[in-house]
Amino acid sequence: MSDVLTPEQRSYCMSQIKGKNTKSEVALRKALWSLGYRYRIRNRLPGRPDLVFKSFRTVIFIDGCFWHKCSDHFVQPKTRTEFWMNKINGNVARDHSNNEALKSEGWQVIRIWEHEIKASLEDSVARVVEVLEEQRNVLYLKDC
Numbered sequence: 644m645s646d647v648l649t650p651e652q653r654s655y656c657m658s659q660i661k662g663k664n665t666k667s668e669v670a671l672r673k674a675l676w677s678l679g680y681r682y683r684i685r686n687r688l689p690g691r692p693d694l695v696f697k698s699f700r701t702v703i704f705i706d707g708c709f710w711h712k713c714s715d716h717f718v719q720p721k722t723r724t725e726f727w728m729n730k731i732n733g734n735v736a737r738d739h740s741n742n743e744a745l746k747s748e749g750w751q752v753i754r755i756w757e758h759e760i761k762a763s764l765e766d767s768v769a770r771v772v773e774v775l776e777e778q779r780n781v782l783y784l785k786d787c
């Protein structure tokens with residue numbers, strides 16, 4: 644993508660690449676780890692979730708507002724609009740099909756907008772913990 648991006652777009656793009664550890668992602672991860680929840684980051688599940696809680700059969704995606712078209716913050720790019728919209732609409736379509744694929748394999752899928760974490764890490768953590776604890780009951784997990 645050498646000539647299609649302005650420097651600003653490029654640096655934004657780079658910061659959003661999977662596995663690049665955005666600030667929000669790291670913050671959420673650390674908080675959950677400190678509460679004793681263990682997860683994996685590397686995985687080959689559909690869509691490569693950001694966090695995988697294997698024993699809880701739960702995955703988390705942290706979605707950037709631009710790349711996943713958050714309805715509160717997404718702004719249509721003014722240049723190369725078609726290129727960007729194709730790309731972004733492709734992401735959104737893939738998000739849906741990945742959700743379905745994961746659910747059909749019995750995974751609980753949590754999607755968190757990056758803006759939610761920025762607004763309140765605590766609320767985001769609480770939302771995740773609620774699902775994990777529900778899964779603990781459903782799956783009869785003792786301690787993990």
Ligand SMILES: [Zn+2]
Nearest residue numbers: 708713716758
């Ligand atoms: Zn947003």
